[in-house]
Amino acid sequence: MGTCSDIFFGEVIGTAVLILLGGGVCAAVTFKKSKAFNAGWVAIAFGWGFAVLTAVYMVGGLSGAHLNPAVTTALALTGSMSLGEFLAFISGQMLGAFIGAVLVYVAYYGQFMSHLTTDREVLGGPGTKDGEAPASGPGPVLGVFSTAPEIRKPWQNLATEIIATAVLILAVLTQGLNADGDGLGILGGLITALVVVSIGFSLGGPTGYAVNPARDLGPRIAHAVLPMPNKGSSDWSYAWIPVVGPLLGALLASGIYELAFHP
Structure with a gap:
């Protein structure tokens, strides 16, 4: 591990790339005037995995x-x-994460503006005038920046984030336990991306x-402050779940690791 300066700048660069590529695939799939429009969940899942892979290998040494x-x-x-x-x-x-979200906004600026000002079907549906966001609730492009539940049940949403993050963290903590030497080395980034x-x-x-508090909170803040017409709410009433859930998942995974896996 390097100095605190190395850590800070490495995490700034790596997390920005993670969000740029991960949020970028969400934008690519979301916007009608994108060549990847409607590519679906498979594209999103692989896009985020490749984003992790790229960022890990880019700044792992830093x-x-x-x-x-x-x-x-x-x-x-x-x-x-x-x-x-x-x-x-x-802090890095x-x-x-905030910088990465801003870069997605810059890269897809025309798509954001078109989507938010001309697409009646996506923005509001029946009874909504062209270019108007819904009167309340999450904004029409929030999904490019942050997560949201399909069914809003806080206890279930929190449990889902705890379980998913615990799987991720256990996979990170147990890397190399069954391998010769001190760990998996360069293969670790690939395995984490596949997880x-x-x-x-x-x-x-x-x-x-x-499964990552910075991944959700940093871009949500960017959504709140970036100038976008008719963007609607940033859904702050939900924002605590993708922060608290992953942190609780990390605590759970750490406890399991110490009890069952720690050499």
Whole structure:
């Protein structure tokens, strides 16, 4: 692990790339004036997995590529990490997630503006004038930035995020336990990316699988502050679930690891 400066800048760059490519695939699938429009959940699951793969290999040598406060929390609980290092990880991840969301906005600016000002069918449905957002509720493009449940049941939504994140964190913590040497090395990034794809297919349906507080909160803040017409609500009433759920999932996974797997 490098210095706190290395950690901070590595996490900023890595998390920004993660959100740029992950949020980018959500934008590509969402907007009608995109060549990937309506490509579906398979594209999204693989897109996020490849985003993880790219970011991990890009900055792994600089910061260790946590890219996720849940990962950082779990590693802090099961290993040794100074407070300065912990804060460098978390602050870098949050800033990087915000920057990545802004880059998605820039890359798809024309699509955002067209979608928000001309698409009556997507924006409001029957009884809504062209270019108007719904009077309340999540904004019409929030899904490009952050997650939202298909069925809004807070206890279920929270449980889904806890379970999905626990799977991810256990996969990270147990890497290399059955391998010769100290770990899986360069293969670790590939395995983590494939786990993210698996979680997307298996557990992503109910909530959109945030499994990463920075991944959801940073882009949600970007949605709230970026200038977009008729963007509607950023759904702050739900925002605590993709933050608290992954952190609780990290605590659960850390406990299981210490009890069952720790050498």
